[in-house]
Amino acid sequence: MADSATLEAVNIDQDEGDFSYPENYEHDAGIGLNEGTLDYISDIKKEADWIREFRKKALKVFNDKPMPTHWASKDLENIVFQNIRYYLSKGGAPTRSWDEVPDDVKETFERLGIPEKERKYLAGVEAQFDSEAAYSNVKEELSKEGVIFVNSTEGLREHPEIFRKWFGKVIPTGDNKFSALNSAVFSGGSFIYVPPGVKVKHPLQAYFRINAENFGQFERTLIIVDEGAEVTYMEGCTAPKFETATLHSAVVELVAMKDAKIQYITVQNWSNNVFNLVTKRGLAHENAEIRWIDCNIGSRLTMKYPGVIMKGRKARGEVISIALANDGQHQDTGAKMIHAADETTSNVVAKSISVGTGVSTYRGQVHIPKHLKGCKNNTECDALLINSTSKTDTYPAITVKGNEHSTQHEASVSQVSEDQIFYMKQRGLSEGEAMSLSVNGFVNDLVREFPMEYSVELKRLIDMEMEDSVG
Amino acid sequence: MWQGILRYFQIEFTKMSNSLKIENLHASVEGTEILKGLSLEIPKGEVHAIMGPNGSGKSTLSKVIAGHEDYEVTEGTVHMDGEDLLALEIDERSRAGFFLAFQYPHEIPGVSNANFLRAALQARLPKGEEIDAVAFYKEMYAKMDELGMDRKFTGRSVNDGFSGGEKKRNEILQMMMLEPKYAILDETDSGLDIDALKIVAQGVNSMRSPERGFLVITHYQRLLDYIVPDVVHVMHDGKIVKTGGKDLALELEEKGYDWVTEELAVA
Amino acid sequence: MSLTLTPPDKMAEKQSTDQWFASAPLTDSGDALPEWYQQLQASSWKQFCENSGPTRLDQNWRFADLKKARLSGLVTAPVVDAESSINRALNNRPEAYAAHFVFVNNRLVHSESGSLPEGVICLPINEALVKHPDLVQSYFLKEEGCLGGSKFRQIHAAATLSGVFIHVPRGVVCEDPILVNHFVGGDGSTIFPHTLVVAEDNTSVSLMDTFQSIQENEGTFAIGNVDLYADNGAKIQYVAFQDSSDLGAKHVQMNSSKAGRDSAIKSAFVNLGAAWVRNESINHMSGTGADCQIYSANLASGIQEYDQRTLQVHEAQHTTSDLLFKNAIYDEARTIFSGLIQVLPGSHHTDSYQTCRNLLGSKTAEANAMPGLEIDADQVKCSHGSTSGQISDEEIFYLQARGITAEDARRIISLGFLNETVSRLDGDKLKEFLFSRIERKFASLA
Secondary structure, eight states: OOOHHHHHHHHHHHHHOOOOOOOOOOOEBBBBHHHHHHHHHHHHHHHOOOHHHHHHHHHHHHHOOOOOOSOOGGGGGOOGGGOOOEEEOOSOOOOOOGGSOOHHHHHHHHTTTHHHHHHOOSSSEEEEETEEEEEEOOHHHHTTTTTTTEEHHHHHHHHHHTTTTTTTTSOOOSSSHHHHHHHHHHHOOOEEEOTTTTTTTTTTTEEEEEOOBBBEOOOOOEEEEEETTTEEEEEEEEEOOOOOOEEEEEEEEEETTTTTEEEEEEEEEEOOEEOOOOOOOEETTTOOOEEEEEEEOOOEEEEOOOOOEEOOOTEEEEEEEEEETTTTTTEEEEEEEEEEEEOOOEEEEEEEOOTOOOOOEEEEEEETTTOOOOOOOEEEEEEOOOOOTTTEEEEEEEEESSOOOOEEEEEEEEOOOOHHHHHHHHOOOOOOHHEEEHHHHHHHHHTTTSOHHHHHHHHHHHHHHHHHHHO | OOHHHHHHHHHHHHHOOEEEEEEEEEEEEEEEEEEEEEEEEEEEOOOOOOOOTTTHHHHHHHHHHHHTTTEEEEEEEEEEEEGGGGSSSSHHHHHEEEEEEOOOOOOOEEEEHHHHHHHHTTTTTTOOEEEEEHHHHHHHHHHHHHHTGGGGGSEEETTTTTTTTHHHHHHHHHHHHOOOEEEEEEEEETTTHHHHHHHHHHHHHHHHHHEEEEEEEESSHHHHHSSOSSSEEETTEEEEEEEOHHHHHHHHHOOHHHHHHHHHHOO | OOOOOOOOSSSSOOOOOSOSSOOOOOSSOOOTTTTHHHHHHHHHHHHHOOOOOOOTTTTGTTOOHHHHOOOOOOOEEOOOOOEEEEEEEEESSSOOOSSSEEETTTEEEEEEEEEETTEEEEEHHHHHHHHHHHHHHHTOOOOOSSOHHHHHHHHHHSSSOOEEEEEEOHHHBOEEEEEEEEOOSSEEEEEOEEEEEEEEETOEEEEEEEESSSSSHHHOEEEEEEEEOOOTTOOOEEEEEEEEOOTOOEEEEEEEEETTOOOOOEEEEEEOOOOOEEEEEEEEEETTOOOOEEEEEEEEEETTTEEEEEEEESSSSOOOOEEEEEEOOTTTOOOEOOOEEOOOEEEEEEOOEEEEEEEOOSTOEEEEEEEEEEOSSSEEEEEEEEEEEEHHHHHHHHTTTTTHHHHHHHHHHHHHHHHHHTTTSSSSHHHHHHHHHHHEEEEHHH
16 A cells, blocks of 8 residues: 555665665675685685685586576576676674674664664574675574574584585585585575574574675575474565676575474565576475575566475475566576475465566476375466566476375466456556555465565565556 | 636536536447437435436446546536546546446455555545544444444455455445545446345435435336435436436336337437 | 576587488489479478487477487388278278378378368378479478477478378368378388368368377387468367377377467367377467367376477467366376467467366376466466376265276276367267277276
8 A cells, every 4th residue: 555655655765775885895805706716715714625625616517507598588698707796895703783883884784774673573683794794693592592693604614513514415516507606605694503492483684785886795594493493584685776787696505304494584675787596495304394485576687496305204395485577677486396205295376576577487396206105286376467568477397206196286377457457546546556456465465474574564665666667 | 708707607607516517428438439418417415316228328427437448538528516527537536526336346356345445545635644543443344334244354355256245335335434425326236135235225325415416327226215316317328318206217117118218219 | 596407418418320311201203293392301301410309408308208309210111011001990980071091101092082072172292282382382381390399390391291281262161070090010110191281261170180000019100290270260170199009109290270360270189109209289379369279188108208398379369279288197107298378469368278187097107297378468368277186085985985996986087087178179979989099098008
């Protein structure tokens, strides 16, 4: 509902992420990518030899792999890897107090409302500014229970006994060209461990911010939730609008041990010249549950297909996805459900909205190999087209072997009909308001899956996009 | 100069008028003329009924006044309390005080009744003013009780999966909440059983006031037993062909529409 | 981020140097054939030799067993005794027909005329090429194809063909189906069935191709092509009934339909036989009000693999299409369905549906489904669905409660499952014929 008050709020919001501070970095790996870049990163982070090796191997894989343009957007060819800056930081470890964060960084996150949100409803926060976290804090009671919430450098250095075992195992370096790139130059991100039986009540939040032009952000996240434990993790992302395209390429690995639950929530609102090429996958052991709740509003091209490998009996995987593609944007999203044990179930609900010349694509993969029994998949993907220039594509792939499973896939494409808009206008709503209300209605059941604070924000972002679209 | 003064008075006079006034209205859809010079005036405080056989243009009239883009007005005027309605956008007409109860209310998946009504009311407030949520719900619940509607109804999507009767009741609820100056009820009785019809009529009757005018479009006379009109018009081939008191409806019911058309042929 | 389960190979896989044939598979001197056609054959042969064939990177071959698509050991079909084949064809046909042709190893061995109306041209393709060269040329192999089978299309164009050309002049209605039988036999023996149907304004015509093997256990090949043209208000029904040897036969068929204004084309593929089947079906709704319906009933068992790729292209406003593919899969058989609905810019007010349903009847049966949509227009109603599952215990129980054995119940339900597609065709005799053949294969599975 975009009443005047909301509109005003929205106008502020529109520029929420679109500001930057002058660059002032202690460490800068320079422009371009070679082994020297990796050594530079490793030296600053004082990394163990095995990580150095890991990075160098990954660089080779990255160089060898072709761009996946035989199935993906040709726009990928516009990324010039040698023009990107791969590491920028102000130096120093992340602080546990906002007071110690450098002023410009602190102001950035204050404008984005992070400290306020932390006070209100978060159990822990990590705020990453370009390559490194500037601030990282977790509530004391959680630390006492053994919850670890640190960045990747610290995680690998201080807790190798926990993290090394799973690092790069859910998503191997060679999974795709961009997972290889991330493996070579990763920096920042969250490493989380939740000990057996610990149920983290409030969400842990990470905030990723790109501040510098030509910069590539490559955070690496690994979340391990031990037996019977539970956690909700949320990430938000923004960047200012620069003249040239920026690259964000993360790798996120989740491990849910027996009976564990992980809920991973993303609200992606990069400015619309960011290439957002992210690999996300979770490994669910027996009776564990992994849910990806993914909302993509920003970026120029997003390619992201969160996946769950259901490795233990009765494991469950779920992807809830909302994508909004506006003028000049391509939201190429989807889900990947790999059933690898009996009685595993997966559910995918994806809704996309294409506005103006926006393109939204759904790619899905469901794989149920033979010798399993009692596996179930349900997939629903619905697309809404707003203008006659909008475009939507759907490319699912479902493989089922054996007669003891059931899969169901349904997809539809629809439009906000003229009669629906007429009806709403007759009740006094303007065209933009009617459109906003219809679009919110379309995604309503999914928005409810987000925590309260996020669903409000999401609704506002959608209103804002719709108001713009009908002018 | 005299002409100028005359024109000035004409304008002033129209402004003073307290009615929904349709004059010589011609409208067509895809090149076919449906309304062929229709004139009608509904003063505030009165209930008028339009009756007519199928295809006489009754529903077209309601859509043209609401501003549906499929219909092209080729001639004539519509003034609401002197304001040129045809010059306004669809939503501006609504906010100016015109309401149409649809014959086939549209479904809006995912948008709850409460949210929809709130949005419609909010759109009527000046910039910066917020609706008082408590008062809103209080009022809505009271009106729903009047219409015999279940409270759960507020959370359901607008008209989505509603029965015919529920849809029509919902139209009346919206009318009661939006408090228009003039309302057209387009075949509101269609799809209603007698119990639902009584409740809907009650709702309409409760809104009758010297400050409001109604135009009830119907094919059958039975609705007019419950919403008793002050004036009845008979529409045929895009025009009003006969006007009379409430007894005209009974006469029509008895003799059928052929009676009017035959009379026309004789005349 | 990559979606292919099997990572793309580092290099495009090299097609084996074995080029299927040492020289173009021509079995007649071709002197009488028109020059344009001889030129087309020669250039197609050249393209075929240069084409390295399908690769793992080609999305049109996703999930496919590429080894099966790389043919080897092909020979031009030799002349064989045709009598038993002719008898089989005559004794197993729907009761009513307009004309009947029998081809054995790519050669016409029998033809008869039934209720064929006057004015209809219905000739073996080679004869039509000689007698109506200009008419044939304007429709001959015009479909470019985009579903991966270019190499098959090229060898088809280079080869001596069998099959028929049908031209129905304006206003003529041909009630009964035209029947065409194709038999193939001998190890490596390869046939090139060709079907070309041109239905002028306000006509109606129905055709069924039947594909069978002369003997079991022979590694034979059929590389066929079907093109259907429906002009304004015309109606075409085409059925491909494929029941060749499930042990050795490989069956490739490229289909295309072009539906003009207010025309309707129904095409159906019934696959019971062959070790490997590749169907590619491209359907153009190119005139306002055009409608295409595409059906398939497939009963796969043993180690059969059915690979079907379809495209529904809406090129005009107010066009409709409906696709329903059903696979009943047993033993170690596998099926692949890849379908795409494309609504091109400007093709507003389109209704398009696509459904693939898989009934898996064993622990080792496999179904792959890729139902796709590409929508680029306004006021479009589109949906697709795909399900995979088994017969539920409740269904079996219900039939058992009526005194039917569990085994019979299973057969009845599966049969009903496949027959839903066939029942949407026109022609009671034709449907009866297809029902009985599907039932016969089910009986052999038990």
